[in-house]
Amino acid sequence: MAQSVPSTHPPLAERLRPKTLGEVIGQQHLLGEGMPLRIAFESGQPHSCILWGPPGTGKTTIARLMADAFDAQFITISAVLGGVKDIREAVEQAQIAQGTALEAASGADGRRTIVFVDEVHRFNKSQQDAFLPHVESGLFTFVGATTENPSFEVNSALLSRAAVYVLQPLTESDLERIVAKAQAIDAVPPVEKKALDRLVAYADGDARRLLNTLETLAVAATNEKRKEISDEWLLKVLGERMRRYDKGGEQFYDTISALHKSVRGSDPDASLYWFMRMLDGGADPRYMARRLIRMAAEDVGLADPRALRMALDASETYERLGTPEGELALAQCVVYLAMAPKSNAVYNAFNEAKAFIKQDGTRPVPLHLRNAPTQLMKKLDYGKDYRYAHDEEGGFAAGENYFPEGMAPPQFYRPVDRGLEIKIGQKLAELRERNAATKNLGKDGA
Numbered sequence: 001m002a003q004s005v006p007s008t009h010p011p012l013a014e015r016l017r018p019k020t021l022g023e024v025i026g027q028q029h030l031l032g033e034g035m036p037l038r039i040a041f042e043s044g045q046p047h048s049c050i051l052w053g054p055p056g057t058g059k060t061t062i063a064r065l066m067a068d069a070f071d072a073q074f075i076t077i078s079a080v081l082g083g084v085k086d087i088r089e090a091v092e093q094a095q096i097a098q099g100t101a102l103e104a105a106s107g108a109d110g111r112r113t114i115v116f117v118d119e120v121h122r123f124n125k126s127q128q129d130a131f132l133p134h135v136e137s138g139l140f141t142f143v144g145a146t147t148e149n150p151s152f153e154v155n156s157a158l159l160s161r162a163a164v165y166v167l168q169p170l171t172e173s174d175l176e177r178i179v180a181k182a183q184a185i186d187a188v189p190p191v192e193k194k195a196l197d198r199l200v201a202y203a204d205g206d207a208r209r210l211l212n213t214l215e216t217l218a219v220a221a222t223n224e225k226r227k228e229i230s231d232e233w234l235l236k237v238l239g240e241r242m243r244r245y246d247k248g249g250e251q252f253y254d255t256i257s258a259l260h261k262s263v264r265g266s267d268p269d270a271s272l273y274w275f276m277r278m279l280d281g282g283a284d285p286r287y288m289a290r291r292l293i294r295m296a297a298e299d300v301g302l303a304d305p306r307a308l309r310m311a312l313d314a315s316e317t318y319e320r321l322g323t324p325e326g327e328l329a330l331a332q333c334v335v336y337l338a339m340a341p342k343s344n345a346v347y348n349a350f351n352e353a354k355a356f357i358k359q360d361g362t363r364p365v366p367l368h369l370r371n372a373p374t375q376l377m378k379k380l381d382y383g384k385d386y387r388y389a390h391d392e393e394g395g396f397a398a399g400e401n402y403f404p405e406g407m408a409p410p411q412f413y414r415p416v417d418r419g420l421e422i423k424i425g426q427k428l429a430e431l432r433e434r435n436a437a438t439k440n441l442g443k444d445g446a
Contacts, residue, residue, distance in 0.1 A: 013207075025058075046070045046114060046141040047162075049142075050143075050145075050146060050159070050162050051063065051165050052164060054167070057206070059118075060118065063114065066114060067116075072114045074116065075090045076118065079122035080119050083127065094134070113141070114143055116144075116145070117131075117143070119145065121153030129155060142162060144162065148319075148322055152320045169204070169205025175207065176200060179191060189226060192228060255278055256291060260299075266342065275334045289318055292314065295311070296311040298344060301342075301343040306340075314329040314332065314333035315330075341420075343418055346413065348414070353412045369383075396434065398434040398437070399434075
């Protein structure tokens with residue numbers, strides 16, 4: 001790529017940063033008319049809060065707009081670089097803004113202060129506790145930003161004094177609007193549709209990533225005197241970074257397919273290989289966690305019911321630890337799923353039952369299975385002759401029918417001879433034999 005020319009402009013992200021709530025793109029579930037944060041802005045009274053969401057979703061922007069809305073002094077602390085010294089300095093600045101005791105005595109209100117702590121989950125307990133007395137006294141309004149679940153990462157004492165607002169990744173249309181805004185101020189040349197789709201997929205809901213990428217492209221386009229950003233040129237400029245991260249494209253879905261099939265095929269090494277390919281290519285670990293949960297239910301099923309719990313635990317562990325620590329739990333789950341006995345019996349039964357219900361009529365519930373909470377329903381024979389299974393031999397009402405009358409009992413669920421389903425199949429066969437014996441007895445008695 002050609003040598004970039006130093007720019008006299010501030011960063012693109014700063015030039016496009018919204019100045020009013022109306023300019024904010026995304027987060028309308030919080031900022032739209034009648035929504036929680038919009039109401040807070042319009043109340044005239046700031047309150048402490050935690051803004052929880054992925055990178056590039058507007059946490060810092062919202063905090064700055066809050067300070068503007070309340071004409072408050074805005075103090076930023078980075079929990080990655082800062083410490084108690086920074087907190088102490090923020091307290092002193094807030095006290096100065098609030099006014100001296102003499103000014104307070106004369107009736108001067110002083111100025112409000114908002115202390116914004118970026119990556120607040122990086123502060124330890126004692127650092128977080130340092131905010132408590134000042135939040136309680138009203139010296140300043142505390143606003144924390146975090147990409148991690150505050151239930152795990154923020155002290156309960158601080159959390160109880162702050163509202164939690166959950167920010168969502170920006171949608172594709174949100175990101176396209178940001179590109180349009182950048183073009184409106186001539187920050188970037190026109191972008192070909194295919195290149196735009198690739199840029200939006202690469203940003204993956206992160207406005208900051210999108211703006212940084214656009215800025216890189218704008219400099220390169222200026223140096224090469226290009227009037228349009230084509231997909232071919234985009235790949236040339238950003239190289240392997242864009243090729244590998246083809247989210248939403250064929251390569252992305254081919255790779256996740258390879259992972260799923262490797263797990264299903266009980267190959268732990270191949271499963272780990274494709275799993276790491278996904279992470280290395282920029283796939284969201286949360287997306288990977290969701291796919292592992294799906295694999296546990298679809299391909300392992302009741303052959304090893306622990307697999308689903310393992311997948312859920314791995315997902316929760318990632319939420320708690322984040323990247324890179326939490327990725328190990330996901331990798332452990334990948335290996336466990338690959339080595340677990342496999343059964344798609346429940347998956348097949350689910351699909352067969354779904355298809356059956358879709359084409360079948362709405363059959364009435366038999367009277368003996370109906371609920372009878374009132375005397376009238378009992379007089380109408382609701383629940384009459386129902387056999388309470390717990391009172392029957394072995395806790396099983398042999399010969400009882402639980403399907404609508406006149407419906408031949410289907411057999412959706414067919415256990416495989418692997419893992420726990422071996423025992424499930426044996427149990428099911430035994431129960432069916434008891435049902436058949438009861439029916440034969442009824443015929444003989446007749």
